[in-house]
Amino acid sequence: MLADRIRGDFPILQQRMNGKPLVYLDSAATSQKPRQVIDALVRYYEEYNANVHRGIYRIAEQATEAYEAARRKVAAFIHAARPEELIFTRSTTEAINLVAYTWGRANVGRGDEILLTEMEHHSNLVPWQMLAAERGATLRFVPFDEQGMLEVAEFDRLLTERTKLVALTQQSNVLGTINPVRELAAKAQLVGAKVLVDGAQSVPHMPVDVQHLGVDFFAFSAHKMCGPTGAGALWARYDLLEAMPPFHGGGEMIMLVHLDRSTYKDPPYKFEAGTPNIADCIVWGEAVDYLQTIGMPAVREHEMQLTHYAMRRLSEIPGLRLFGPESPQRRGGVLAFELDVAHPHDVAQILDQDGIAVRAGHHCAQPLHRRLDISATTRASLYLYNTEADVDALVAGLLGVRKMFSPKPTRVGS
Amino acid sequence: MALDDLYREVILDHYSHPRNKGELPDPDIKVEGANPLCGDELSIFVKLDGGRVAEVRFVGRGCSISQASASMMTEQIKGKTLDEARALAGRFKAMMRGEAVSEDELGELMALQGVRKFPVRVKCATLSWVALEQGMTEFETAKHKVSARASSERP
Numbered sequence: 001m002l003a004d005r006i007r008g009d010f011p012i013l014q015q016r017m018n019g020k021p022l023v024y025l026d027s028a029a030t031s032q033k034p035r036q037v038i039d040a041l042v043r044y045y046e047e048y049n050a051n052v053h054r055g056i057y058r059i060a061e062q063a064t065e066a067y068e069a070a071r072r073k074v075a076a077f078i079h080a081a082r083p084e085e086l087i088f089t090r091s092t093t094e095a096i097n098l099v100a101y102t103w104g105r106a107n108v109g110r111g112d113e114i115l116l117t118e119m120e121h122h123s124n125l126v127p128w129q130m131l132a133a134e135r136g137a138t139l140r141f142v143p144f145d146e147q148g149m150l151e152v153a154e155f156d157r158l159l160t161e162r163t164k165l166v167a168l169t170q171q172s173n174v175l176g177t178i179n180p181v182r183e184l185a186a187k188a189q190l191v192g193a194k195v196l197v198d199g200a201q202s203v204p205h206m207p208v209d210v211q212h213l214g215v216d217f218f219a220f221s222a223h224k225m226c227g228p229t230g231a232g233a234l235w236a237r238y239d240l241l242e243a244m245p246p247f248h249g250g251g252e253m254i255m256l257v258h259l260d261r262s263t264y265k266d267p268p269y270k271f272e273a274g275t276p277n278i279a280d281c282i283v284w285g286e287a288v289d290y291l292q293t294i295g296m297p298a299v300r301e302h303e304m305q306l307t308h309y310a311m312r313r314l315s316e317i318p319g320l321r322l323f324g325p326e327s328p329q330r331r332g333g334v335l336a337f338e339l340d341v342a343h344p345h346d347v348a349q350i351l352d353q354d355g356i357a358v359r360a361g362h363h364c365a366q367p368l369h370r371r372l373d374i375s376a377t378t379r380a381s382l383y384l385y386n387t388e389a390d391v392d393a394l395v396a397g398l399l400g401v402r403k404m405f406s407p408k409p410t411r412v413g414s
Numbered sequence: 415m416a417l418d419d420l421y422r423e424v425i426l427d428h429y430s431h432p433r434n435k436g437e438l439p440d441p442d443i444k445v446e447g448a449n450p451l452c453g454d455e456l457s458i459f460v461k462l463d464g465g466r467v468a469e470v471r472f473v474g475r476g477c478s479i480s481q482a483s484a485s486m487m488t489e490q491i492k493g494k495t496l497d498e499a500r501a502l503a504g505r506f507k508a509m510m511r512g513e514a515v516s517e518d519e520l521g522e523l524m525a526l527q528g529v530r531k532f533p534v535r536v537k538c539a540t541l542s543w544v545a546l547e548q549g550m551t552e553f554e555t556a557k558h559k560v561s562a563r564a565s566s567e568r569p
Contacts (some may be wrong), residue, residue: 360452361453
């Protein structure tokens with residue numbers, strides 16, 4: 001099994017919680033980091049920390065080269081046509097906001113429509129609400145069915161000449177659903193709509209080729225794919241980036257500055273004002289190397305098998321309702337569920353006592369939970385380092401929760 | 415941190431068998447409380463008679479701590495004047511902040527003391543009391559029936 005081979009690379013997984021091994025099942029929130037990535041971060045600060053794109057001395061050149069090498073690696077990881085199509089941001093959220101503030105303000109007007117889905121993370125919803133309110137545009141939403149699959153017939157109905165943008169997640173952070181992005185993007189192109197994909201949950205877990213998907217904008221981040229927090233990226237087709245106005249103004253993004261006007265650099269620098277997050281972007285490149293060595297098809301295969309196993313084991317627990325597609329082929333390793341006897345916060349609290357880390361709440365997807373008519377779920381999410389033993393610990397923990405919370409027949413205290 | 419401190423038997427009992435659960439028609443005070451962080455929701459209904467809480471009920475959904483705390487609160491404030499209820503709310507919140515309180519004054523509510531050791535859960539325990547305070551304040555200002563809203567984020 002893949003996890004047995006690489007688990008030793010992750011120092012944090014070697015520690016014990018309350019005398020038990022840490023069972024980390026919250027990689028959809030953030031992934032753990034391998035030794036290679038942690039070492040690369042220390043190496044940068046100890047050996048060649050310097051600002052990029054300006055110093056005429058050895059370590060500044062070294063930092064600049066490493067920063068641009070990371071851009072090439074991250075761009076190649078998602079099969080961008082050229083590295084200049086990849087803009088470093090601080091997060092997926094900032095990447096989506098960049099599109100809303102620049103492309104959106106220049107291209108979306110009164111009466112235009114933005115087509116989203118009911119399973120979006122708040123980061124791919126709230127920026128569009130803000131843009132729509134400012135520009136007098138309308139938001140439309142593609143619903144999902146009982147299994148958490150997008151209703152493509154509704155997509156077809158809602159996609160019209162008025163649609164300026166389709167923005168959707170490639171993989172739901174709650175349901176695990178993998179959406180048919182390529183199929184929907186082809187349809188969007190026919191009406192002249194641009195397509196933005198939130199890839200925060202897909203890029204870490206499966207091979208992604210933005211050119212094959214046929215999309216226009218793609219946002220994702222480092223920290224869910226074995227990299228550091230604070231680094232994200234926006235990929236967009238180069239011609240789109242060239243036509244877009246800048247995002248933040250300041251140093252690094254300019255050619256010539258006069259008192260009353262400035263000229264801007266070409267992409268990607270036009271969109272990277274200020275000193276970038278040099279260290280974390282460089283280290284992101286190290287995380288890409290780490291995943292490339294293992295191979296993304298192998299990561300996907302491992303997670304699919306483990307998801308299959310987890311779904312079978314979870315189905316043994318009475319009163320547990322798992323959300324999302326029934327087929328592991330159509331979903332990622334994100335397992336959100338409710339347990340009849342206990343609220344997600346109680347579930348997570350009790351599991352924590354056994355060293356099991358899961359997420360409880362609405363996972364930044366309140367409209368999705370409202371649609372399911374629940375206020376919160378418990379979510380266990382898998383990654384390349386998780387094992388069947390992790391799943392077994394979760395199942396044992398959940399059976400313990402059931403036992404603790406099953407109503408006692410007699411009342412005490414009154 | 416022992417889980418037993420958090421999930422005392424009396425708390426689990428109130429969660430499984432909530433007291434005074436349900437809506438109250440034509441209440442003098444109705445207040446909806448929410449904890450945006452975890453999605454806990456509850457509504458409290460109070461009927462007054464001669465300045466005292468004649469009847470109080472709640473409906474809601476959320477974690478065991480928020481629901482048990484609301485259930486226990488309804489038992490404690492029944493028969494009290496609004497001033498007495500407010501004083502008890504103050505003492506309860508003081509306990510949750512870690513201040514010294516006397517067992518005589520809080521009675522069964524002391525069972526929630528263990529929640530203090532789990533800081534993210536404190537707002538679950540105080541939600542019903544924060545909501546009650548908001549409802550009472552609005553009632554006293556308006557001097558007639560009120561329908562109020564409260565959030566655990568703005569205690």
